[in-house]
Amino acid sequence: MSSPLKASFEKIDPVFGNSFYLEKFIDKSCHDxxxxxxxxxxxxxxxxxxxxxxxxxxxxxxxxxxELIFLGPxxxxxSYAAEGNEVVLQxxxxxxxxxxxxxxxxxxxxxxxxxxxxxxxxxGQVKHDIGHQLxxxxxxxxxxxxxxxxKVLQTMATTDAYQSLNANGFxxxxxxxxxxxxxxxxxYVETHFQRVIPLEEVAALINMTVPAFxxxxxxxxxxxxxxxxxxxxxxxxxxxxxxxHLSIAAISFESGFNNLSHFNxxxxxxxxxxxxxxxxxxxxxxx
Numbered sequence: 111m112s113s114p115l116k117a118s119f120e121k122i123d124p125v126f127g128n129s130f131y132l133e134k135f136i137d138k139s140c141h142d143x144x145x146x147x148x149x150x151x152x153x154x155x156x157x158x159x160x161x162x163x164x165x166x167x168x169x170x171x172x173x174x175x176x177e178l179i180f181l182g183p184x185x186x187x188x189s190y191a192a193e194g195n196e197v198v199l200q201x202x203x204x205x206x207x208x209x210x211x212x213x214x215x216x217x218x219x220x221x222x223x224x225x226x227x228x229x230x231x232x233x234g235q236v237k238h239d240i241g242h243q244l245x246x247x248x249x250x251x252x253x254x255x256x257x258x259x260x261k262v263l264q265t266m267a268t269t270d271a272y273q274s275l276n277a278n279g280f281x282x283x284x285x286x287x288x289x290x291x292x293x294x295x296x297x298y299v300e301t302h303f304q305r306v307i308p309l310e311e312v313a314a315l316i317n318m319t320v321p322a323f324x325x326x327x328x329x330x331x332x333x334x335x336x337x338x339x340x341x342x343x344x345x346x347x348x349x350x351x352x353x354x355h356l357s358i359a360a361i362s363f364e365s366g367f368n369n370l371s372h373f374n375x376x377x378x379x380x381x382x383x384x385x386x387x388x389x390x391x392x393x394x395x396x397x
Contacts, residue, residue, distance in 0.1 A: 129201070129205045129206060129256065130199060130200065130201035130205050130259065131151075131198075131199065131200040131201070132197070132198070132199045132200075132244075132247060132248060132255070133197070133198050133248070134195065134196070134197050134245060134248040135195065135196040135197075135198070148184050148185060148186040148187070149183070149184070149200070150183045150184060150202070151183060151200040151201055151202050152180070152181065152182060152183060152200065152201055152202070152203060152223065152226060153179075153180070153181040153187075153198065153199065153200045154178070154179070154180050154181075154197075154198070154199040154200075154244065154262070154266075155177065155178070155179050155181070155196070155197070155198055155199075156176070156177070156178045156196065156197045156237075156240070156241040156244045156245070157173075157176050157177040157178075157195075157196050158176050158195045158196070158238075158241055158245070159175070159176050159195075160175075160176065161173065161174045161175070162177065164177070164179070164187070164231075165187065165345050165348075166179070166181060166185055166186075166187040166229045166275055167185045167186060167187070167228070167229065167275075169229060169275045169276065170341075170344065170345060170348060170380055170381050171231075171275070171381075172391065172392075173231065175237075176237065176238065176241065177231070177237075178231070178232040178237040178238075178240055178241055179229065179230065179231050179232070179275075180222070180226040180229070180230040180232070180266060181226065181229050181230075182223075182226050182227030182228060182229065183203075183227070185228075185229060186296075187229075195245060197241070197244040197245055197247075197248070199244060199247075199259070201259075203223055211223065218264060218267035218268055219260075219263045219264060219267045221267060222263060222266050222267035225274065228274065228275060228276050229274070229275030229276070230266075230272045230273070230274060230275065231272060231273045231275055232266065232269070232271060232272045233271045233272060233273060234271045235271075236265065236269045236271045237271070239265070240262055240265055240266065243258055243261065243262050243265075244262060246258070247259065247262075288330060291316045292330065294315050294316060295312060295315065295316070295327075295335075298312060298315055299312075299338070299339055299342055300342075303339060303342050303343055303346070303365075303366045304364070304365070304366045305366065307339060309323065309324065309335065312335065323335070339366075340376050340380070341380055343365045343366045343367065343376075344365070344376060344377055344380045344381065346365050346366075347361050347362070347364075347365040347373070347377065347385065348381070348388065350364060350365065351385060351388055351389045351392065352392055354389075358370075358385045358386060358389075361385065362374075362385075373385070
């Protein structure tokens, strides 16, 4: 059985002498981050080749010929394995100072940061043009790297070759106590998503009454706990659909649904297609 997914808080510290974090991975199998994670920084991810699937907040989709995405803060996310090199760049909104985005020359970039809060996926040639700049940045001295980043952000801000993912993550800034609570909740769902999880059970984990927990979770994530569990189950099901060895009915039960009709309805609601259509799309990507 494939291992389920867990959203964990990821603490990011820039390398000394830099105002943002940048890392290039030649071999993606060596990329040892949590599979599904969130952090308060903005993030740019470039994957140079291959097809794959992405799960960002409540968005589930697939990409072809590599990937370039710009993600806002506190969006739980992962990308399934693909070919090629990968660059990950992370920065806070004020990485160049509190009033950085107030400069008139940076108004386009300010708009990019606003649009990026729900996730952007870039397309066409601009995806690889920006990607090549990101790959080259890892070899640059600090000042040239900063100038190159501003150019990358300006290109992202002024192109129309992108798709808005409209992904919802955590609706408010997550403080350390909330981070700890959310990790407890996500870890519990990871372990128990294949059965019914009563609200009383999960509320007790963080010492709340059910009504208080429901209000707290909705305020923090902009979704109900039931919606989050269903998204988790559908993400798990989408991994199982990559193979042909299980029937859709078996995948439904394996993913925590005890009713095939409900599974089909939730899968279409979250992904936009039926499980059968999703499996066929995956086959078309491979062939």
